[in-house]
Amino acid sequence: MKKLIATILVGSVLSVGVIADDWDDDNPAIFFSEDGADMWLEPQGPNEVSLEECDLGLGAGVVEGAYAQLPRYFEDTGKVMDLEARLVHCMVTLQGRDADEITAHPYSLSGETGTEIEALSTWIAEQSLDMPIQPPQDHDAEKAAYTLGEKLFYYRAGTHDFGCSTCHRQSNTRIRLQELANLTTADGAGAAYGSYPAYRVTQGVVRSMGWRMRDCARQQRLPEMQLGSEASVALQVYMAVNADGAPMTAPTMKR
Amino acid sequence: MHKLLLSMVVLCLASLNVFADDSAYNALMNSMKAINGVGLDRIEQDEMQAACSNPQSMIADPEESERLRQSAMAAVKKPSDGVYLGDWKRGKEIAANGKGLQYSDDQNDPNGGNCYACHQLDPDEVAYGTLGPSLTNYGMRGQSQAVLDYTWSKLWNATAWVPCSHMPRFGHNGVLTEQQLKDIMALLLDPESPVNKH
């Protein structure tokens, strides 16, 4: 009961806006970030614990700077993981929650106003703001993920023969009116990778990099890319390594 | 003789490319789920796709490249009734429509051509992409049989002209119907089409 009251007090202070006079832009991602900060601290699942002990790669509970060094290899799972895969891992191992339940509906559908993955990603990425994007390339698995990511980037398939490279290996081109990032260059990959999670004004919610991978695959006429999957993570490694230390700018606001 | 042998070896290796390294294919098969009519079969590559997927996005061997180009050209199906031009007004709708064959699309709706994603056409449409060349005033070429054949085959399968072209093979892959292709032809070539009115 005491805990509940404390939560309510914290919650109400954040929501009334007494501390709300310190922002510079029109980006509604701030609301998602606030939610994410709360969710990190909120005890959940059968184990009724928070995510505070979650290791995002820099040690248990270290959030600051963690996003800028993901995806990376984790000893405990023997896998290269992106933020979203790692969050699911922590929700399962720390909180005792069901992985399938979390991954069944990770991203907002039409008319929805945010999911846990979207909010947590926003807040966690924000804790790497202005830091250089530097995922490690030390472990063999991290190097292999980059190599795979490059192959996937050029892999053409589907009814329209599209690959990531169809749109994202040239500079100074547009699709309709949108400038396309050349993801083979540090500038292009840095600007694109560092800008997610991003509030998408066309959708009214913050979208994560995992969602971006899923949605690119959809537009390539491919099946549904799964959160934290081998291909999704490898493509993110490819972009993040290509970014070569460019700064994180997320959460941004995009069309 | 030596040269021939070598090129045969290269040819074999090139055509075996997809089997030699299927790490990308395997990763996608492990990473995707079939949904709303879009199955895992979409991940499988045909010969052209496999040949055009190495990190230079082009096949290394010019002979293989030429072989694929010719086989693409040979497979172009001309209009069954010999009529190449449809209705540019319908073509205009098709060119502007970016939907079709995504799992988010209604499978009962017609597919779009999404031409404006990459090309300028009607100059009054300001939201055009620049991945492909501008096609404004394309109709200046006239309507000779050579122009009709060239344009039709380009829409049907652009790799019949440019190996590893990034343009979807609208006819070859069944993205657009024969009638839709005729309507796009009219949008490009009809003197009354807004593409040619400026």
Next chain:
Amino acid sequence: MAGRMRIRAKMSEEGVVDVKALMRHPMETGQRKDAEGNPIPAHFITEVVAMLGDRELVRAHWGASISQNPTLAFRFTGANEGDQIDFSYVDNKGEKGSGTVKIKAG
């Protein structure tokens, strides 16, 4: 989801206070459909009021065509640094939101 605001209020040397508010609200028009194809009911802010003590600074009546997570900016004079502005809004379902901000020198 509804109810929250972010506000900033900055006063220029000439004494003009520039106020900008960002609200968390779906601003549903009633014309959209959800993932299952069911219509999403209209849900939008109908009125926003900003007060400085008992002085009304601006009142806005809105329709559903204001953007999702809407912004409202206005300017006024005759206040001091540190004065508090109170925002409140109500939507077509009667749900309310509010926020306050103290004027800063900008």
Next chain:
Amino acid sequence: MKSSSIQTRFGRRWFLGAGATLLAVAALPMRVLAAAMRPDSTFTATAVDAVINDLGGNAVDSDMIELEVPPISDNAANVPVVVNSKLPNTTKIAILVEKNPNPLSAIFYIPEGTIAFAETKLKVAQTGLVYAIVEADGKLYKKSMETKVTLGGCGG
């Protein structure tokens, strides 16, 4: 306590926000409640002329109204609009979108001491005019600008 649904959590947040709001609203003076009522039927009118009629009829074109609207909107869900009236004694600023099902988007009531300036973001259904209608000294004035709505992104 198991609460895996995000909607529940956002709901909790809303509840807390609303709770805090009750206090804020209770503290507001009565004057607020006595102010202009929202003209609901004007907001549901389906034509620009009908809206202008409701607002007082016969709006005269004026260059004393500054209206900023992007000429091209590739994001029709979020079109920024700025109105700045230089007309003395401006008391009301309305923003209309010609081709929206209900053209009236917003009315801003400008008391003394507040500058006749308003900025917000709008949904614009299709290419057409955006109007600023200003009431000053009891008379109506207008200014309009076209915004061209285009498709963006990958198209679907």
